Amino acid sequence: MDRPLGRHPSAGGGRGGRHVHRDGPQASRRRAPGRSLPSTITWSEGGRRPVFAGQLTISGIVYGAARWGAAGYWVDQALAGRGIAPTALALAADHMFGPLRLHRLEVAIRPENRNSLRVVEKLGLRREGLREAYMHVDGAWRDHVVYVLHAEDVGPAGVIGRLS
Ligand SMILES: CC(C)(COP(=O)(O)OP(=O)(O)OC[C@H]1O[C@@H](n2cnc3c(N)ncnc32)[C@H](O)[C@@H]1OP(=O)(O)O)[C@@H](O)C(=O)NCCC(=O)NCCS
Numbered sequence: 001m002d003r004p005l006g007r008h009p010s011a012g013g014g015r016g017g018r019h020v021h022r023d024g025p026q027a028s029r030r031r032a033p034g035r036s037l038p039s040t041i042t043w044s045e046g047g048r049r050p051v052f053a054g055q056l057t058i059s060g061i062v063y064g065a066a067r068w069g070a071a072g073y074w075v076d077q078a079l080a081g082r083g084i085a086p087t088a089l090a091l092a093a094d095h096m097f098g099p100l101r102l103h104r105l106e107v108a109i110r111p112e113n114r115n116s117l118r119v120v121e122k123l124g125l126r127r128e129g130l131r132e133a134y135m136h137v138d139g140a141w142r143d144h145v146v147y148v149l150h151a152e153d154v155g156p157a158g159v160i161g162r163l164s
Pocket of ligand 1: 072073074075076077079080081082083084085086108109110113114115116118119122
């Protein structure tokens with residue numbers, strides 16, 4: 001089953017539409033329940049049927065006194081530059097701060113990844129600082145810059161409201 005997490009207001013009506021769906025039960029079984037929220041991103045344009053556009057996962061979800069989760073994402077390069085990742089991240093953040101009642105969203109980005117830095121800049125995440133050798137990527141331990149958003153930072157329009 002494919003359960004929608006959210007849908008951008010521009011979806012349908014002839015304009016492009018961005019949707020985020022929770023992955024089905026097979027994907028859920030591969031991960032500890034409640035600790036990870038894997039999603040697929042679909043995109044539709046000009047009334048055509050949606051196509052698979054990428055993935056977004058909220059992982060490392062911790063409840064109790066922490067109530068945080070970390071986002072990772074990618075978008076098909078053939079569809080890059082359409083604002084798909086910022087929209088997907090905004091929808092996922094609103095799901096975290098809404099139904100999941102989490103408090104802190106974190107995104108760790110390699111300093112040279114300018115495209116991903118633009119994604120968090122567009123949503124107004126705060127730069128928290130550099131974590132040295134934070135993750136093993138492409139054969140080496142890489143520094144990452146951590147960006148955060150807290151539930152109380154978000155107004156009534158939600159994180160999606162931060163996109164024009
Ligand atoms: C980072 C990534 C998710 C951005 O997704 P996206 O849907 O293209 O995001 P945006 O549309 O907001 O584009 C972000 C920036 O990418 C750049 N870009 C890259 N390819 C582009 C293209 N073909 N056309 C236009 N802009 C492009 C632009 O500089 C853009 O910034 P701008 O809107 O200020 O011009 C995507 O590039 C990706 O999947 N990269 C590889 C995986 C990755 O780095 N994941 C994040 C790990 S932290």
